[in-house]
Amino acid sequence: MEQHIIPADQILPQKLHLLPLVDRPLFPGMVTPLIVTGEADVRTVHEALEGGNFIGLVLTRTEERTSVSPDGLYTVGTVARILRKINLPDGGLNIFVSTLKRFVVRKFLQEGPPIVAAVEYPEEIGEQTDEVKALTRALLGEMKQVLENNPLISEEIRLNMVNIDQPGRIADFITAVLNIKREEQQEILEIFDIRARMEKVLIYVKREQELLKIQQKIQKQINEKIEKSQREFFLREQLKAIKKELGVPVDAKSAEYQKFKEKMERLPLPDEVREVVEQELEKFSLMEPQSPEFTVIRNYLETILSLPWEDPPPEVVDIKKATRILDQDHYGLEDVKERILEFLAVRKIKQETKGSIICLVGPPGVGKTSIGKSIARALGRKFFRFSVGGMRDEAEIKGHRRTYIGAMPGKIIQGLKIVKTKNPVFMIDEIDKLGISFQGDPASALLEVLDPEQNVAFRDHYLDVPFDISKILFIATANTLDTIPRPLLDRMEVIRLSGYIEEEKIAIARRYLIPRSLEEHGLSKDAVKYTTPGLRAIIRGYAREAGVRNLEKAVDKIHRRVAKKLVMEELSQEELPVTITPENVETYLDKPLYPEEETKRIKKPGMALGLAWTPFGGDVLIIEAVATPGREGLSLTGQLGDVMKESATIAYTYVRSIAPRYGLPLEFFERHHIHLHVPAGATPKDGPSAGITMASALLSLVADRKLRPQLAMTGELSLTGNVLPIGGLKEKVIAAKRARVKEIIIPRSNEKDLEEIPEYIRKGITFHMVESMEEVIDLLFEEKLKRRRK
Template structure:
């Protein structure tokens, strides 16, 4: 078959295929992998026509989408012999070079590039064009090829082919195609039209390559052992890889495993890993290269490398240090919560003055629904950082925090490292939600693993079992949330700055409902604010009579229920504007489940309004006490041990003052005191009900009613001292919700009244007390006639049948006389 290219065989127009890093010579048969869209289009258009395509080298191999000016003017016209689509979308084509051509003009197409080209005659000489110089050059080139063959590991077929080629131009092209010349040198050989001149150029290149290869072989065989040791392993591996890659490219073979290793190696270099982590990643990559690709251990190593190169080791998002903007963002997302907002602004202020300042470890503690979780998202937006939420509720395995060791099947890093990968930066706002719901079992204690995470002195070198190398967590702003602080271990609690979020006042709830909840629910139900409106009285009724909580979660559900019913009416054709008032609330939501009538309106004996703190905020407890035949104290209402002990202490105190308040101690000792704390199905505990229980027992003993418009809180001692308690703000709001405006508090809690808003404080009257005498004088309807305490010796009381002194005896100690 005559494969020579002549002017009459060259079509008028033909597509161009740009080549990177190599030149195709005439009469070469080689496979090509085509990946660029314009190149694929050129091959497909050639296959639809006469199968001819012009192969032209790029001047710059790095150019992704070359223009005509980026291509050399001389190329090789080739025939596409076969074409096959690869699974990754590339084309594998087999081409044969036919002859040289020069580009005359370019015809731009939308899909590919076409040109008008003219054939370059110059290799059409036959065997009769024999010259002495040509024969000498041909023999010299064959000799040099034979000498170079063992030094360059050229295929043996090259020597047999050169022996049978008599044409100087073809011989030059054949030898040049196997010399692995630089792009510029190969293109220079291709563009030489005169066959003898081209063969001279190839002979010069052969002579140079023979000298370099001989010198290299001499160094490799004569260098001493110590010189060989000077080459590092990395350099030797790089050299061998380059040779292997060159051989594969020459053979048209691409090893997918080599591509995978090269991709990992490039990612490791681009990840800017710490030195220790980079050494570990390189070591694991070397292990992977020696493993069977389908083995289970190889998959473990791949998983490890994927995690290492994708983690944000040095990627940080810049902080937004504009304090006015941060304040505006926080106010836009949340009403009130000034303590938290001020703390974040303080941190930003310090960060503005010192960029390397450590982030605080905050803990938002408060009842459900007050906005702890959403506040973390708002803080991240105000600071310009990414936000990651890690839910810790129900977590019992230490590996959830520190990660699994890679020896386990399906091992993964812990939730902290996973959160950083999700964020994509090393300084996100990371919220550890429901910290007080952590558990512990035989798999370890997650709270102990969090000690290193939340300690600013240690988290710079946090060690995850999966990574097995340190990771810097000092740039992360950790924010934990909890409903109660008691379940959190003391060492963990000590590492955090606790900020308590109390419940909202009725006025704050109304404001939040008006500016946040109602607009959000109207938008979520596909309506606009001009289609639905709420009156102020309706909003106040929603927050006071349809919900009873410290937060606004159930309040938003009630607003959503109203919006659903209004949306249904509009979907049925009612286009009128819906105005929600107190009358329509009863139709839409039914009767109010929470009326402000929990407190008794009439004073009664043994009935006291106590105040308690729960996870949901403050509550009013109506303690009921009664006398019956028997002895001692009976406490009911699912009370905890601390509250039971407070009841015993209260009874002992009242017994010690019976003589002072004019009550017969022997008659009172024949009665059993029964104290019940509704509701019976709700667990209760704590010492703050001691004052209320003592007041109820004193009311029973004296028969004097207790004021119904007063609530009280405080711990009582055997001597009658009133000790401070917590949750004064929540308890005050609970009293206000139940229509009680007078509150008895320990005098030591007066400082806590600063947490109560001024508008709320104006509506309440606080009575600070130091002793139970002060409490009884304030809450009993009739004042007691206190008698001076008589000193009675132990022997006198024993002779009178009184037994041990009341203040020193147990409440259930039987009397010696009936």
């Protein structure tokens, strides 16, 4: 830019063609080139040249490079003389203009394109006052500091600023040089009072100084960091040289490399694994620590070299010790203990672990997990437990491939890394609750883990090398077998834990639950005493389930309340021990969950006691039938499954078919609508084993005779009256024992299952084996129903 003075004889036109400027306004007194590209702007320049070479330069109100109307222009601009025009190859123009003076648009004569306006040239005021002279000196002084600290401003611009002798032009020139917004420059262009203009520019110069100070501070900090990093680099290089002379590993990476290499040479790795580790070690040595893959390789090497590759010592199975440990840890479950001891005896004789997979099946709280721990203790092995309940991603079992961010090995390899031995006991909890999703099928992944033909060379996706997991003793736990995939179930030896009867729960509470709970709650061994009737009241009123979890919670609650009374001095040490009896149980446990009056008993015709199996153990169901006058039919309620609904229909049809044989009126069915209900209504139920129970309830209703009290039954009924075998007999008998049932009707085909139930559970119960419904009918009533002769 150059300063340019208007000749004294220069006459400025009162009508101007206006050229819109987008980037920033131009100030008077400068010579500068302009590139004109738009078709409308090129026409504006040509018409201006034809009308005397004068053109008006006006800033647009927005930065959009589109066609501009008069409303999109500021009304104060700069008149300029076109000194030279050069045609460009693309049709545009390069013009050199000399800016002369500010003008104000008074009226738009042509809205364009091109835009033509009538203008006037107001005079600037206040140029020769003392205040303006002082402001000029201050402005030049402040600007000098800006120019000294800003290397981007050329020497030519500095000389031009010094040579300007008009205060207004000095302010304009500085405004054009400063890096301020286009709107702020336009604001200064519109100020005709020189003093006010210089004060405004002085504010912007001060702001520029502050920005330069901040910039210098930042630059200084960056330079210091660079110098520090260069210094640290030289020091590190010196340290490397010193360590090399001393024979010490040069850096952390070298130390890790040496550690990995020594560990690899020490471990008995198979050839395939050793080759992979050597390749990864070579990559590790060549890779910079800042590389993202460096951490991936280091974690991989750390994992693979932390695994127990050495073969374990020969297994020593001491059956007597195992018997002692199982008896110490568990009361009852004699058949389960016997099965486990048989399993261990085979291992002792055969000295072969291949194919050793146990599945403990039973309701919650019966001790499945603790039995797994006891087996590990009996074998002298380490124990690792993980749950697969709700697992939906097969990578949880077989690991993630290393191509994924955050990849890690599966549960099997993680467990081996933790226990650091090749032959631990792994407990896989909740195997019946495996899920399936788009991420894969974990049950299918477990097939490889549990298959003795495949797990000798198990490949985790993360490791991607074979690892022998056949020496692991796998113990799975489940509440039910129904939801375990059949191929997976075939690979396991099933051991059932059926639950506990009342006497067993009392013994478990005395031997295990009460002493442990007293210690956990900070009470002495003699702080709370339990009478046998007191424990029986707790079990009957608060813990009737198959396991002992609710019993443990009840004992914990009693001890918490005793501890609270001691702390609040409602109870003194002299008043200990607290004795729990049936009379004060409710004081500590509130109202019973199972009031005595709700005990399931036969109270009227149409009621029958059935035995059911659930994932939470056996249960006693009371089936109710009611007849109402109306259209013939059968309604079923109680959330019955399809199989149970079919059993109810079979029972209804059968009872109707035999009614005449027992002298019962067939008209009863034609004149009544029968409603069959199986409480509790909120619990889903299914299965065929309630067939004879439903038929008995319907027969009781039609005969209007109450069934014998304390008689329960289970068995599938065929349409012709045959009683077919059922499953879960042990769980059902235990449930009957808990409910104090005295007689049970079972299918004769289940007689062999009855032999597997311990004698102490069967004691006090009379079992009736039947093959047909007619035999059942003979046992239902105090006085037998008489059959008519055919």
